[in-house]
Amino acid sequence: MPWLVLGLWIAVLAIASPFASQLADVQRDRAVDYLPVNADSTQVAEIQDRxxxxxxxxxxxxxxxxxxxxxxxxxxxxxxxxxxxxxxxxxxxxxxxxxxxxxxxxxxxxxxxxxxxxxxxxxxxxxxxxxxxxxxxxxxxxxxxxxxxxDSREVYQSLDGPLLYTTVAVVALLLIIIYRSPFLWLVPLAVAGVANYLSMAVAYGLNRWFDTPVSGAGSGIMTILVFGAGTDYALLLVSRYREELRRIERPYDAMVAALRGCGPAVLASSGTVAAGLLCLLAADLNSTRGMGPLGTVGVLCALAAMLILLPAILVLLGRRVFWPLVPRYGSTPKARRSLFTAMGSSAGRRPLAVLAGGLVLLGALALGTLNLPGSLKQQDSFTSKPDSVAAMETLAAAFPERGTRPLTVVTPTGRADATLTEVRQTRGVDSAERGRSGDGWTELAVIADSPPQSAGETATIESLRDRLDGSYVGGTSAEQLDLKDTSGRDRMVVVPIVLLSVLLILVALLRSLVAPLLLVAAVVAVWGAALGIGGLVFGPVFGFEGTDPGLGLLSFVFLVALGVDYGIFLMHRMREECLNGAEPVAAALTALRTTGGVIASAGLVLAATFAVLTNMPLVQLVELGFVIAVGVLLDTFLVRTYLVTSASVALGRRVWWPGRLSRAPEPPVPPKEPERVAVSAH
Known part of the structure; x- marks a missing residue:
């Protein structure tokens, strides 16, 4: 059976190879590929094409x-x-x-x-x-x-190689440290590489068949998710497999037991991430909406590889792949007091105090969001200074009293003269000239009397849009304004959908309402704290002049979807212990002791993969990578280990309400004594 699985994967890769190599050819990073679907600036760009x-x-x-x-x-x-x-x-x-x-x-x-x-x-x-x-x-x-x-496209095209190589190197280093084996780390890393290659082919197919947009940022995030989430699944599976090898003699049987034990948690985890990412399809922003399918493809390809290909390879390699720490049949691991046992003990002794202290800390960190810099201007989106940005800075200093980039107005040709007159009479307009005509439309070039992306130019754009009925106002500054406005709208729409979908999956998995609400509240608190830390460092430490308008939404979706992963690993094991008869407090502490190391390892790997983005030359990628990496670390070492465990201990059986685990088991009924029958003597 393992050889058959391996052969099928080789065949799949052979079929996928021609498509994977063409993904870069369909990658698009034009302004229109990032704009809101129905915005004025998008309409201008589409009309200009005609x-x-x-x-x-x-x-x-x-x-x-x-x-x-x-x-x-x-x-x-x-x-x-x-x-x-x-x-x-x-x-x-x-x-x-x-x-x-x-x-x-x-x-x-x-x-x-x-x-x-x-x-x-x-x-x-x-x-x-x-x-x-x-x-x-x-x-x-x-x-x-x-x-x-x-200049932006040159940066995005330069990301593919360095992003992949850096991610692979970081994951490899962490796996070597975690496994302490010269061979074992190669297996999940190679399988993650296979998953990444497969995801590229699937992403290309989606683009060809369904016109799914592929951007530089989207494909980069897909790679990060494949290696980050895929390695997390591998860590959980390998840990459970090592545990089963001590109980079961044949590796094949041990792997079957491992898949039965951790498979539901991994499936629910990946399903949560995929569902959260697919919610991005409700966004109006092209770049945000396109990231949903790409991220989902990455997660599902990682899931398939880690639950099908990785087990087959591990079974074929046998126990020797763990050398020098080979789990012998019938052996028991050395008993030692782990860090997570100590953490669990402190949370178990004073759960309410630990919970209150953690919440105060997260709330204090979240106040840093008040210090986030304003919206990121286009010329501030590079960590270095390319020629185009230097030109914009020179113009801003030399022409402080006027615009240096034209706004574009497209108007029906029959009303072009009247529109031109009205534009010139609009407050904030320095000059306006007639441009091209065709397909029933005429293009006007408008110069504002305020610098680009200033409050004055924004007011001019809004005035033009209010006055010019039936015309559209676009151009670089109008595009940035639309990006900001639509990002706010998308947050209001997508965030509730993400929360609801994640909550429903957790309810179905945990058979409870309280536990899912606890996990969702925890990841929302982590998101606020991580964004607050970003507010404390983006300007003062990194020197960034602004915050990407899409940072709040994207970081929320990734942190909620990925953060719930670790909650699923912990709570699923807790529920398993309760089903085996353990009391709620003991179940919570046992779950932390047995899964804490795996969750910590997985969190470190995932945080490190997203931290790779902080080395990229685009501010929006640096900000996104920083917030997610910090959030994952907070989630791993504070929320999962202390807060969720403390809350579970404090709530006791109520954490499983209204499921059957929330009810105390009925005391066993003692067997009735047999009735004595009097025997009459004859």
């Missing part, structure tokens, strides 16, 4: 000299812009806009050559950068939306 030439590629070439531009500098700028215009088809003749202090001149450059082709867009930006060169004190930078997108 205009002559398709979506415009907009850049701005910035020439700057600290002491003021010289005549030679201006001549150099004009000559380079002419060369760019001669080599490419631009939507108009670029006109230089000088700053009041004479230090800077900017040339807006737009072309429809690339259309929706991201490679062509990147090539165009590269060509412009090759031509626009400075020297001898003259700095030349290429910014604008197209340059920002090109």
């Amino acid at each position: 205009l002559p030439g398709g979506e415009a590629t907009e850049m701005v070439v910035v020439y700057h000299r600290d002491g003021g531009l010289t005549a030679a500098d201006k001549a150099t700028a004009a000559e380079q812009i002419d060369r760019i215009a001669g080599a490419h088809t631009l939507t108009g003749t670029p006109q230089g806009v000088p700053s009041k202090d004479g230090t800077t001149v900017m040339y807006p450059v737009a072309s429809t050559e690339p259309g929706q082709d991201e490679d062509a867009r990147d090539a165009l930006v590269g060509d412009v950068r090759d031509v626009a060169k400075g020297g001898d004190g003259l700095s030349v930078e290429v910014g604008g939306e197209a340059a920002l997108l090109t």
Whole structure:
């Protein structure tokens, strides 16, 4: 049987191989791939695709000299812009806009050559950068939306290799420490690699068949989940398998017993994560909604590999895979007082005091959310400073009194002149010009009199949207505003759905209402505390200028779904002990003693895999990885070990209400003495 399973997996990988290698080809990181489905800015981007030439590629070439531009500098700028215009088809003749202090001149450059082709867009930006060169004190930078997108895409494309290699290295190191074996760590790591490869093929299939969006961030999170969640499942299975090998002689029979023992918990755990991630489909934000299916694919592929392929390989390798700590048949592990036994004892002696202290600590940490920086601006989304960000900073300093990135208004062609007049009369508009027309629409380029993504420009965007009935307002700043607004809406919609779905799964698994409510309340408290710690370090320590609008929702979904995992491992073992006749307090302490080490190991691995994101060059990934890693550690070493155990001890049988375990067993009825029958003497 194990050989058959291994052969089937080899066949599956052979079929999946051509598809997995094509996932990078369908990855899209355009602005429209991240925008809300029904937002104004999304409508603008889609209409621009239908205009002559398709979506415009907009850049701005910035020439700057600290002491003021010289005549030679201006001549150099004009000559380079002419060369760019001669080599490419631009939507108009670029006109230089000088700053009041004479230090800077900017040339807006737009072309429809690339259309929706991201490679062509990147090539165009590269060509412009090759031509626009400075020297001898003259700095030349290429910014604008197209340059920002090109720099972002370069970052996302660079993630795949380093993210995978770093994740594998971190997991390998932790498994070596946990297993203390020169061979055993290789098995779950290799199986996780197989699961990751399979998930890439499935994700590609979903994109081809159902048009599921694949972004750089989404595919990166999928890899993290495969290795993090998959290794967690492997740790639980291997721990139970080692335990069964001491009781059962044949490895095959021991594995069957291990799967029967921990299989339901692993299935419920993965089901909870998958259900939580699928709730992201209710989000209106394209990037958030697309992350749901990708994350679900990663978790389910990890589950399949760890419950089917990993057991087959372990059985084939036999006991020797555990060398040098081989679990001998009939042996007993050395009895020693573990850390989790000590933790359980303290929680058992004074459960209410421990519970109150933990809640106060989590509440105090959650206050850090008040210190979270404001919404992240597009130019602040890199941990380093690419050329496009440097250009935006130069423009912000040189043109503090006006916008440097145009807003885009698309309006029905029949009303174009009237709309243009109304736009120019709108408060906050510096200038407006007519652009392309086609497919019944006309494009207007609008310059605000406030800096990009400032309160003044936001007010201008909102005024235009209020006044221009039947028209749409887009552009980079409008996109960022829509991202922020829609993230708030998505939180209000997705969070209740996630809580309800997770709660229903827990109720079905634990046959209780109190225990599921306890676990859900615990993970919500962890989320608040982890986000609060982020508020304490993002600005003061990391120097981040803002918080990604989607951080709250994504961190909530991941922490609730993944955090409940450990609660399931603990409570399922507690319930198993109760079913075997143990009293509630003893069951809680036994569950902590037997699963504490596995939960700690799993938590360390999962936290470390998400911590890999903190080494990435994008602020939103660093913030997400930090909050989830910190939350998992809090959940593992504080909430599961102390708070859930203390609450279970304090509640006693009531933790299983209204299930049958909440009722004290009826005392055994003593057997009736046989009636004595008088025998008459004859």
